[in-house]
Structures are given as structure tokens and as C-alpha cells.
Amino acid sequence: MDYNKSVQETKASVRLADQGDERPPGEMVVKFTDTPVDKPSGKVNIREVARQAGVSTATVSMVLNENPRISRATQLKVQRMIERMGYQPNRLAQSLSSRYTQVIAVLLPPLRHALADAYFGEIISGIADRAGKLGQKMIIEQAKPQFIKESKHIELYERRYVDGVLALGFNEKHAFLRDFAGRQYPMILVDNRFGGNILDCLHCDYRGGAEQAMNFLLQLGHRVIGMIYAAPESPTARDVTEVYARRLREAGIAPLQSWMSDGCFTDEGGAAAAGELISRHPEMTALLCGNDKMALGAIRYLVEHGHRVPQDVSVIGFDDLQHLAYANPSLTTVHLPLYELGVLACGRLVELIHGKTDRVYEVLPTHLVLRESTGIVPHRD
Amino acid sequence: MDYNKSVQETKASVRLADQGDERPPGEMVVKFTDTPVDKPSGKVNIREVARQAGVSTATVSMVLNENPRISRATQLKVQRMIERMGYQPNRLAQSLSSRYTQVIAVLLPPLRHALADAYFGEIISGIADRAGKLGQKMIIEQAKPQFIKESKHIELYERRYVDGVLALGFNEKHAFLRDFAGRQYPMILVDNRFGGNILDCLHCDYRGGAEQAMNFLLQLGHRVIGMIYAAPESPTARDVTEVYARRLREAGIAPLQSWMSDGCFTDEGGAAAAGELISRHPEMTALLCGNDKMALGAIRYLVEHGHRVPQDVSVIGFDDLQHLAYANPSLTTVHLPLYELGVLACGRLVELIHGKTDRVYEVLPTHLVLRESTGIVPHRD
């Protein structure tokens, strides 16, 4: 039957007038007006497009979604009409009826200014670029205690805000991550791993980076090497301290517990830790730092207290943040491919969302970048 | 319809149970006592809640939206049921029928790693915090050329992705901003203004900051003061150069065009510009820089080429980025209240979205932060 013929010319008022008489459900009633084909005023929706193109909304929807069951002729006809009317599908309606919101969330720890942190910024940059290419929008959310307490991380899915989450800067202490163990809600833990391999995750090769850094310091002749670590509950952070201790022992050096100090991943913490280590062990000639910020703080402390870097003390960081190449002295550091990590994480997450079931676990290679903050061990009498 | 039936089956509604229908009570009991009130399986939607609570979906919706027309008794009854069933309204459906998506977008310029930039990060941090408190989600979008060409910035509204946009890091060169002049789409230009006051905007008091910086340098005895600027198409950036030139003239100094160089807002650019200025004018004793990054680059160049900072050359930046207090030397800089700017911008945007019509235009106070990169003019023979 021709669709056009089945259309009845009915006005809204008419329709209301005869609503009493139990129309058979099969009969379709469509408003039909004699307006010109183009209707510049008012919002265009799929029904309007369908009417003007002389097809059903199902057809328009299928054209929109490139369903192969639509013939080339119909496809062109509808596409032209979409073009002419400047129609753009309402994505709320699309998401409501399809299974996907096309939005992912980036979850950050509740640090004061997490977004101003170059470490997170670099990863998010990668995520954003990839998300854009995959047609995903990205929302950013900070996991404040209140947020977790109210299970807002699950609400993100349940209320259909997002299809998936990328969690940055969390570790095994963050118990809420266990809510994702069932894989009911697509989530990838970025730049860390989780005990028992119960979560999908991706991280940089901190172990390899630490290995390179320690080899370099040992080659330069350093023996009394301190370590400014942070977040011992983080597996990747522990990787660094483990390699640090192992390489020292392998070099015939017995590291003391007092060679290590917690710098809390901050500049202030790094400075304080450096102060502690140097006053405990004035003979210390090198410091391995868990991130660039702490390294910066450490250098700041050392220089302020009359130790030259690198002539008296060498310092190595982790991260390779952009502008620290411009610090004075510029920082020798382990380069972490944070941008690439973001890109990869986003891609993998979208795969998970679309039903891929393989456990995500990848480790991205790192390498040492030599700059000015390291030098050969000073000769002392 | 089935709604009425379900009302009768509900024990809670005693009032309704004995109304007109004259059914034998046995029948009602038999029918539905085997269905527990809680239905753990399957998604709960508003219809399910309404049925279990013995009310209509309209009532549940009104309870959800705290409509005062609902009686206290009904409100409590429904709220308890919502609690019991763990119901959470689908926000896609809510947004589809209400006028609001409860999402705002942060639009960033197409810089390589804009998100890793502390300047943007600080503002976004403020936006995120405020947005969270106002129940808004925040999506982040980079305005690549392709994005603008395809009018995706308008699509954000038309396809109901967002209710409003905060534009960061744009200036008068960015023609797409004119699309917002009609105020049809709520948008606030953050940390800049736009010719003819045709856009809502908020920015820091660059003029006042520049004034303080110049006064300080002049007080220290500096006469030959260079300026590393950037983005001359940006009104707020021009504020700084204008004040720079004016204050010099007011101090009886005639600044040359060659005292200024473009540093492109980057470390590299700052270093290059410093090199240019110092080689053109070896007698230069101070540099005013348009942002902290360029100041950092400039210091780096100077130190590398045997100029001591601040003994030979003083350097002042703009921004007051967190970690530059830990640089060596630490940076004297004009503090911009970027976090607060973000907080305010978000608040104002939400007001616009909710129909406020006053033109937004505010200027936030700035102040000079004294650190180590500035000192009195060196004595030369």
C-alpha cells in the first residue's frame, strides 16, 4: 500500500473531537498541513523530515544510521531533505532509545586542583583527542569523598550520563574501584593496576623506567642514592621503590630504610623529603624521585641550602612534564607516554563499551631523558 | 486502564481500596500478593515506582521535582518507595522532556596539549567545582578548525548536548565567537572581552596587574624594560602592552618598538624572544612577560647565556602558576585569580541558562606576587 495514500488529512482539533469513537489501533493519524516544503521556523524533527520526504520516520532513522536495507534512491532522497531542512537528530532522544549515550567520563582523585596538574592534563589531552575522533563526548568528574559515599560513580551509568569511565590517579586504597570488578560497568583504571587483576587497566612501565634511571645513576658512580617516593599503596609507585632497592643490592649496596622519604607527589613534599634525606645522610649524592614535581621541589630545597645540582647532588624525576625541560637546571627524568596512554585508554574503553570482553591489560614503554640535573658522583676526601 | 487496576491491588492505599468498585476483597488479594513490592530484577522506571506506590507517574514526577501541589502524605509515601526500589530517574528522559540538559561545555583553543596547560587547568578546576555544586556536568571540547568549520559549536546546543558554553583562551581573531552575539545560545567568553561588548564575558584585571608590575620595576630603578607579549589580537593581552608603554612614557622613558617581542605564550617563544631583546639591547635590565611560561623560557635563556636573574636582569610574569613558586629562581609574577574566575564564570553561565538577561561583564582584581626573579637595577659603568 502506498504510504502517502494512507495519510489522512486531519487537524489536531478534529482529532480531539472524534477521540471518543474507539479508532482501531491500526489506523494512523497524521497531521498534514499545506505549508511549503521548507519550514524554516520551528525545530525540525525526524517526523517533519519524514513527512516532507514522503517516507516514514523509520526510513529516516535508517538512513541516519546507514542501515543497508534502505535503497540507494530512498537514501539519497532522504539525505537531500535532511540537508535542505538542516535537520540534526536530537541526541537525547537518540541515546534514550539506543543503548548508548556516546559519552565517557574521566574520573579524577579529589586533589585540590587536579585539573591544573600537568600529569593528569597530559593523559586527559590524549583521551580528549581520541574521544573526539570516536564521536564520544568527555565529561570530567572529581571523585570527592561525598561523591563516592553517594555512589555517584555508579549513578553515572544508571542515570545514563555515560557509557564508560576512565579512572585516573587511583590506587588499591580506593575501595570504590571494587564496584567495577563485576565488569557490569565499563571502566579502565589508567596508569595503575589493581590487586588480583580484577580490573581492566593500562599503565606505563614504571619498572623499566626505574631500571634505566638506577642503571644511569650507578654508572655515574653514585652509591648513596636516596629515594623520594609517594603513595606506597599504589602498585606502580611500588614498582619504582622495588626496583630502586633491588638495583642497589645488585650493585652491592645495602640501602637503608632511612634513604627513603615520602614526598606526597607534591613540590612541597619533595622539598621537605629532600631536606630530611640530606640532613640524615649528608653523604647522599643522588635522589630518585617518584615524579617531576617532587624532583622540582627537591632541587629547589637543595639549591636553597647550598647544594649544587648536579655537581653535589644528582636528581632524577618521573613524568617528563613539558615545561620542566625549561627549568633550571633542566630535569633528567623518566619519560612516561602519558598522552599516548590517554589515547589508548580511550580506544580500549570504547571497545569495552561496544561489547569486547577481553581483559584489558597493557604496559607502555618508558625511557630515560638525559638533561642537566644529573652528573657524575662528586669526588670527596 | 492498567493503572487503575494496580491501584486497587496496592495495600498501602486503603483510601482507594474501598472506593466504588464493589469487588469482593478476596479477588484483589489473590491477584497480586505473590508479587513482592520490591522488584529487584530489571530496571526500575517511573512507571514501576508509580505502580508500586499506588499513584500516577505524574505524581512521582512531581515528588521528584518537589512540586508544592503534592501533599505531605503522598510525598512521603512516594519518597519511601523511591528509596526502597533504589529508583534513579533516567536523566536522558528528563532532559528530553524538560528544557535542560544540565550539562555545560568548556571550549578550548586548538593548542596541542591545551588540557595539560596549567593556565586552562586552573580555570577549569574552578568551573568543575562550581558545576558540581550546581548539579551540572561539564564536557570538554577542543575547537579545532574542523570543529568550527562544521559549526559543531552550534551543534552542541542544537543536538542538545549542552545548555551553555564557557569559551577559554579565545580572542577577537576567532570569528566563530560572533555566532554567539545574538545571545540565542548562552555563552561566556572567559578571561577576555570582545569588541563592541557584543558577548558576555569575564576577565582578570590585566591592566591593574600590569600597572603594579611596571610600578614595581620602575621603583627598582629599571629604565630599559623589555616586554615579551603574545596574541596582539587579544584585548586583555593588549591591555598589558598598553599599560607597559604608557607607564614608561609617564616615567619619562620613550619605549622603542624593538623593546618588544612576541613570545607566543610558550616557553620556547619566551626564550627566543628574550634572546632577541637582549641581543638587540644589551643594556636591558628587566623583562615584563605576558605569562609565566614565557617568563620561565626567558629566565632559562638568560641563565644559559650568562645573565644572572635577578642580579643582571629582572623578570616578571603573569598567571602565578602553582609550581613556579618552586622554580629557580622563583618567579615574581602577577597573580591572576584563575580558579575564582572559573567559579564565577560557571555561576554566571548557569544564570544565563536559567533566563537571566543582564549582560555579563566583570573584571576580577589581580595583584603582584614578589619572589626572587626581580631585583634592583644593576649598577653599570
Next chain:
DNA sequence: CCAAACAGTTAAACTGATTTAACAGAAGAG
């Protein structure tokens, strides 16, 4: 030549909320 397979399209049933006009019942006014 008839039945089965196939291609293209549509009607109708979803998705899950909000909103408005209508309505029933109680209270207050005359």
C-alpha cells in the same frame, strides 16, 4: 506456474521522563 526467498518500507511499540487540562472531593460562602 506456484511457492519460497528476498528487498524495501512502514506501523506500532518501545525508550522514560515532564506537563497540562481535567476532574473529584472537601471546605467555605451565601
Next chain:
DNA sequence: CTCTTCTGTTAAATCAGTTTAACTGTTTGG
């Protein structure tokens, strides 16, 4: 003892899409 007003609640329309079963024609196979 009516008539009006006020309150609280509901039915039904609406937002704007997707999806599926069913329904035409048209080929193709036996």
C-alpha cells in the same frame, strides 16, 4: 442546602528518536 473555590491527583499528550514484526512487491528456484 446549593454554589463556588481550592487542593491534590490523574489521564493523556509530548519530547524525539530506534527497533521490530509485518507487509508489499519482485525475483528466483523447482
